[in-house]
Amino acid sequence: MPTSLSKIKEDFTQGLSQISRFWGFPKGMGAIFAVLYLSPTPLSLDEIVRETGLTKGAISTEIRALARMGLVHRSTKLGDRKDYYEAETDFYAAIRSILKERQNSEFDRAIRSVKETLAALDENWVENEEWQFVYARVQALQDFFDAIDSLGKAVIRLESLGVVNVQKILSVLK
């Protein structure tokens, strides 16, 4: 017995909702993106209301967040007062946009605080065991963050290279 296409779409939307929630975003955000992503044409706010069951207000605020992240784009038709929204399909571009958006966020300030700890330790150099121990540990954490950061920057360049290059990276790491 075949499953209907609309049922499949619902399941897909459900999946993206959970993924969204896992990453700390509202699940509605994932649902909105899913609906747009599976639509061949840009959708109006009311159409999204119909597809997701959310209210206009919620969608309005969440779609603004999605747009800031570069995951959806807003467009208009001439002689039509509605806004229309469509999903970004280049995920690497979206990631780059998200990371840029995040630039001055809580996250980066937190990461930076580790670097500041290191600086504070430098300025208050004392020649004792505890100091040396703390310094080494904080330094090690900083190195780790730097490594992750470098890799992150590498990832967001994948778009211009094509996914095939992932294999190249893996072969380097072998």
Next chain:
Amino acid sequence: MPTSLSKIKEDFTQGLSQISRFWGFPKGMGAIFAVLYLSPTPLSLDEIVRETGLTKGAISTEIRALARMGLVHRSTKLGDRKDYYEAETDFYAAIRSILKERQNSEFDRAIRSVKETLAALDENWVENEEWQFVYARVQALQDFFDAIDSLGKAVIRLESLGVVNVQKILSVLK
């Protein structure tokens, strides 16, 4: 005017708390890890109470989560009924452990649901435009997840390769 080492430690702990919260974990979890990470010796539960200001109960539950993730290790001394905890310093090992722990989590089930959508589409093949469109989009998302997954697996091998190799990767991508 020099800052005291204990003040520096506090700031560091504060920073890790925020990082922890950003990743969707309780901020207390970050604080506990920070305290352990900056301690040259394993600490007892009561010592962690003293350093963090949290209650035993909270620390008890959160340290269990940290242990599951491989971020802290529990040990005991002979003839001492206390447990002692210390931080994992090999972050790549910790990441590997976290990903393993996550294996059957909500996240993986969600990711898997995309693959299931693809399978459902395969089983209900119909030769029309909408079907083809949806199939192509879901396939593209799946490809993206696969690429990220490959990179993730690459990252957790960095430990055995040394951070230098990050430069190698970057040069490949250049």
Next chain:
DNA sequence: TACTGCGTTTAGTAGTTACTAAACGCTCAT
């Protein structure tokens, strides 16, 4: 046996979050 010192579990709570419902303001058409 009772006591002491552990870690754990549980009940309750303050704060946060993801929403809804509805008022609002803006822009265009009449």
Next chain:
DNA sequence: ATGAGCGTTTAGTAACTACTAAACGCAGTA
């Protein structure tokens, strides 16, 4: 002007989360 049709903002709420305080269980010891 007035009204209709948009998106946005706001006030309120139900559900959830990260904690606290305190009871609990379970050793080893006197």
